[in-house]
Amino acid sequence: MNAMVTIFHNITSLSPFWCFWFITALLLHFFLKKLLPNPKSSIPGGYALPPSPPALPLIGHLHLLTPVLVTSFQTLARRYGSLIELRLGASKCVVVSTATVAKEVLKTHEHNFLSRPEFGASEYFIYRGSRFVMAPYGPYWRFMKKLTMTRLLSPPQLAIAAAIRRDEVGKLVERIEANSREKKPSDLRLEFTTLTNNIISRMLLSTRCCDGIDEAQEVQDLMWKINRLAGKLSLGDILGPLKVLDFSGNGKKFVTTMKRFDGLVERIMKEHEAAVNGGRDPDRKLDVLDILLECHNDPNAEMNISRKDIKSFLLDLFMAGTDTTATAILWAMAELLNRPKSMEELRKEIISVVGEKKLVQESDLPNLPYLRAVVNETLRLHPSAPLIIRECLDDCIINGTLVKAKTRVLVNAYAVMRDPESWSEPDRFLPERFLEGSHENIGSHRMEMKGQNFRYIPFGSGKRGCPGSSLALLVFPCAMAAMVQRFDFKVDGDGDGDTIDLTPGPGFAAEMATPLVRYANPINKNT
Numbered sequence: 001m002n003a004m005v006t007i008f009h010n011i012t013s014l015s016p017f018w019c020f021w022f023i024t025a026l027l028l029h030f031f032l033k034k035l036l037p038n039p040k041s042s043i044p045g046g047y048a049l050p051p052s053p054p055a056l057p058l059i060g061h062l063h064l065l066t067p068v069l070v071t072s073f074q075t076l077a078r079r080y081g082s083l084i085e086l087r088l089g090a091s092k093c094v095v096v097s098t099a100t101v102a103k104e105v106l107k108t109h110e111h112n113f114l115s116r117p118e119f120g121a122s123e124y125f126i127y128r129g130s131r132f133v134m135a136p137y138g139p140y141w142r143f144m145k146k147l148t149m150t151r152l153l154s155p156p157q158l159a160i161a162a163a164i165r166r167d168e169v170g171k172l173v174e175r176i177e178a179n180s181r182e183k184k185p186s187d188l189r190l191e192f193t194t195l196t197n198n199i200i201s202r203m204l205l206s207t208r209c210c211d212g213i214d215e216a217q218e219v220q221d222l223m224w225k226i227n228r229l230a231g232k233l234s235l236g237d238i239l240g241p242l243k244v245l246d247f248s249g250n251g252k253k254f255v256t257t258m259k260r261f262d263g264l265v266e267r268i269m270k271e272h273e274a275a276v277n278g279g280r281d282p283d284r285k286l287d288v289l290d291i292l293l294e295c296h297n298d299p300n301a302e303m304n305i306s307r308k309d310i311k312s313f314l315l316d317l318f319m320a321g322t323d324t325t326a327t328a329i330l331w332a333m334a335e336l337l338n339r340p341k342s343m344e345e346l347r348k349e350i351i352s353v354v355g356e357k358k359l360v361q362e363s364d365l366p367n368l369p370y371l372r373a374v375v376n377e378t379l380r381l382h383p384s385a386p387l388i389i390r391e392c393l394d395d396c397i398i399n400g401t402l403v404k405a406k407t408r409v410l411v412n413a414y415a416v417m418r419d420p421e422s423w424s425e426p427d428r429f430l431p432e433r434f435l436e437g438s439h440e441n442i443g444s445h446r447m448e449m450k451g452q453n454f455r456y457i458p459f460g461s462g463k464r465g466c467p468g469s470s471l472a473l474l475v476f477p478c479a480m481a482a483m484v485q486r487f488d489f490k491v492d493g494d495g496d497g498d499t500i501d502l503t504p505g506p507g508f509a510a511e512m513a514t515p516l517v518r519y520a521n522p523i524n525k526n527t
């Protein structure tokens with residue numbers, strides 16, 4: 001019961017009035033569902049549904065969950081199986097928790113799981129119908145994915161933006177040095193989010209956004225709000241279709257914030273268009289918005305993308321790319337601070353390969369195996385998007401059981417990547433397991449990074465896999481290397497450090513529950 005109270009508390013802080021409506025609405029939904037006929041299955045009878053823990057009327061399995069969804073799902077999977085069906089209030093889903101079943105969903109039957117369901121904040125998206133991340137598998141999604149992979153986030157486009165990333169990592173170091181000079185602690189979550197926001201703002205919207213400090217700051221503030229509100233609305237998903245009633249008021253706040261984002265991006269789009277009409281500076285490299293506007297104006301383009309599509313897509317990239325990468329750097333620092341030996345090993349490698357003065361460059365990464373191993377191990381233990389959300393198109397047999405059309409599927413990457421059947425000492429941070437020659441390196445780590453070995457899926461897998469993984473795998477190691485090379489982080493100015501609480505926080509993202517605020521003592525001041 002305690003767990004249930006905590007969940008309800010975390011979902012929204014409801015007044016008694018809204019509590020009454022919440023319960024009434026849930027009851028209504030429950031009875032309406034009972035009255036509606038079930039659609040016919042295309043699979044011959046005889047297959048059981050996935051196993052499910054005993055449920056309570058109305059709330060289903062909510063009472064079995066704690067606010068940290070990924071660990072709750074993991075615990076239930078250990079008891080009831082690698083594919084289980086859960087009902088969370090009005091919302092039903094199946095949860096996948098092992099590599100074998102993840103492979104069935106993400107590879108063997110991939111074509112049947114290429115769409116995502118309407119989920120969380122979808123109801124409130126002012127760009128509804130244009131969303132790429134949540135788009136059903138179809139011509140719009142295919143066109144945008146191809147454009148993303150071949151142009152927007154392609155290797156040449158990433159190479160063009162290398163100077164931006166180098167500059168922003170340098171600025172991160174400067175900000176932390178400034179805090180240190182002023183004897184102030186650094187809030188590492190804030191610093192890493194500023195880093196990723198600035199990088200993505202500049203890559204997507206170019207100097208315009210960063211020329212006007214106010215615009216850059218505004219984008220960052222809006223993204224902060226949008227990401228937090230989207231998280232809260234995702235938890236409100238247990239209300240099913242009734243969430244449109246917006247008990248908490250978060251939906252309204254979300255729409256207002258999105259409209260401010262829309263206004264800001266519209267302004268930046270007009271600046272881009274004016275620059276093109278006035279004759280573009282031939283030395284200026286195209287940013288992502290320039291490429292999208294080119295497509296918008298191209299009468300021969302394979303598909304016509306609207307202004308709304310462009311703004312929606314930019315918002316998707318901000319939402320999918322900023323917090324995820326910042327969170328990964330934060331977890332890595334927390335793990336390293338708890339394991340001074342790994343920190344020392346990494347520092348030694350960086351200094352021996354790039355020296356003490358120069359920061360690690362992207363071109364150095366192939367020569368830094370331990371750094372890459374720390375990155376891989378962090379993403380294994382703390383995937384930034386731990387619940388991969390898909391929808392089943394047609395009735396399908398998975399793990400010998402019937403998964404019905406329209407079922408929401410959550411692949412719990414957190415549980416998959418901590419499964420003792422696939423990993424030795426799965427809960428320990430052991431970067432060495434990713435080094436060549438380690439007993440766990442079965443010669444397939446390269447495949448793993450491409451999402452083709454289903455015990456390691458931090459970026460999902462297949463056609464619907466993360467298109468930003470190459471970008472994340474440049475920003476994450478370089479920023480972390482800069483921190484390790486330049487600073488000693490302490491809980492206070494003189495202390496020897498402390499143990500950091502690595503408990504994951506509530507919600508779908510399972511971010512670090514406790515803030516990571518530390519005093520940074522510069523190791524080498526010659527920048």
Ligand code: HEM
Pocket residue numbers: 132133134145200316317318320321322324325328383384385386388389457458459460461462463464465466467468469471472476
């Ligand atoms: C450490 C950082 C990141 C992690 C762990 C991560 C993880 C993921 C995961 C697990 C998915 C779902 C994949 C699936 O369904 O198979 C995803 C999708 C996506 N990610 Fe990332 N991501 C990261 C960074 C980024 C960045 C930097 C960008 C772009 C700027 C980005 C853009 C996207 C987009 C657009 C999708 C939706 C793709 C689709 O639906 O086709 N991500 N990401």
